[in-house]
Amino acid sequence: MNVVRVEGLTKHFKKFHLGPLNFKVEKGTAVGLVGSNGSGKSTFFRLLMNLVHADGGTVEIFGKKMPSSEIEIKQSIGFAANMLEPFYQLSIKEISSHFSYWYPSWNQNKYEDLINRYKLDEGEKFGKCSTGMKKKVDFIFSLSHEPELLLLDEPTAGVDLGSQKKMKEDLIEFLEDGEKSLIMSTHLIDDLKQICDNIIILSPNGKVQDFLRKEEVEENWAKFWVSELTEELRCHPHVIKVNDSQHPSYLLTDQKHVVEKELREKGISVISIQRLPLDEIIEFQLDS
Numbered sequence: 001m002n003v004v005r006v007e008g009l010t011k012h013f014k015k016f017h018l019g020p021l022n023f024k025v026e027k028g029t030a031v032g033l034v035g036s037n038g039s040g041k042s043t044f045f046r047l048l049m050n051l052v053h054a055d056g057g058t059v060e061i062f063g064k065k066m067p068s069s070e071i072e073i074k075q076s077i078g079f080a081a082n083m084l085e086p087f088y089q090l091s092i093k094e095i096s097s098h099f100s101y102w103y104p105s106w107n108q109n110k111y112e113d114l115i116n117r118y119k120l121d122e123g124e125k126f127g128k129c130s131t132g133m134k135k136k137v138d139f140i141f142s143l144s145h146e147p148e149l150l151l152l153d154e155p156t157a158g159v160d161l162g163s164q165k166k167m168k169e170d171l172i173e174f175l176e177d178g179e180k181s182l183i184m185s186t187h188l189i190d191d192l193k194q195i196c197d198n199i200i201i202l203s204p205n206g207k208v209q210d211f212l213r214k215e216e217v218e219e220n221w222a223k224f225w226v227s228e229l230t231e232e233l234r235c236h237p238h239v240i241k242v243n244d245s246q247h248p249s250y251l252l253t254d255q256k257h258v259v260e261k262e263l264r265e266k267g268i269s270v271i272s273i274q275r276l277p278l279d280e281i282i283e284f285q286l287d288s
């Protein structure tokens, strides 16, 4: 079952066009959204939450259409995206009383446990919190009403290392029963490695450059150092990069088994094979 389905979603600003975006998020999975600064990650979250109006396309969440089922859908979404600034004059506790009113599923015990876990002072005015503290408050509010889906825009950015570790533990626990889902943007490879199943890469011009299934890419992407690079290999649809400026030459593939078979059939010797770590794969995708 798909928890999120996006079709042809577009947003045009004067100097930036996002989309058309097409993808699905399966229930029970965690998706990492990566892309360079300004590639449209925050805009994408705002579109999902109908905080900016799309110029085209459709969004379905929990099988219901946005924006016609907006209120119902939002009751089951935990959203953290630096949206609490308008409450800068209120204390964390005062903001929590608004949240508990808005969300029938608000879990006061969970909220208090998280406040203690992240060592926050509930009496502090939100506007006086540091950047990292604000991120933690945002994170706590997103989790305290027992959502089915979390949408988190760079949740760990600017957060101290100890709290980053706790956030990851909390997200892994959130996903544990396989019923709940997560989309989070991040610039941190560890977030992707430790939490996400799939990765959406946004190109600088606001398009989905790739949708990577983490298990598949770790299995399929590899570098082969070979005795020779034939023309056929250079043009092979699963050879995505070659380098013959050094000896031995190497090729990069996103289909290890296909290329391995091809090399064997053509009698080309493989000097060595290296699996590609996820960070190199993402780096390659972001650079290409």
Ligand SMILES: Nc1ncnc2c1ncn2[C@@H]1O[C@H](COP(=O)(O)OP(=O)(O)OP(=O)(O)O)[C@@H](O)[C@H]1O
Pocket (backbone or CB within 6 Å): 013, 014, 015, 016, 035, 036, 037, 038, 039, 040, 041, 042, 043, 044
């Ligand atoms: N309200 C707006 N009006 C005009 N342009 C906007 C508006 N909001 C965002 N943009 C532009 O859309 C582009 C994408 O911005 P967005 O904040 O979504 O990127 P991002 O991927 O989240 O970046 P970062 O990684 O730096 O947080 C940027 O060029 C930005 O200037």
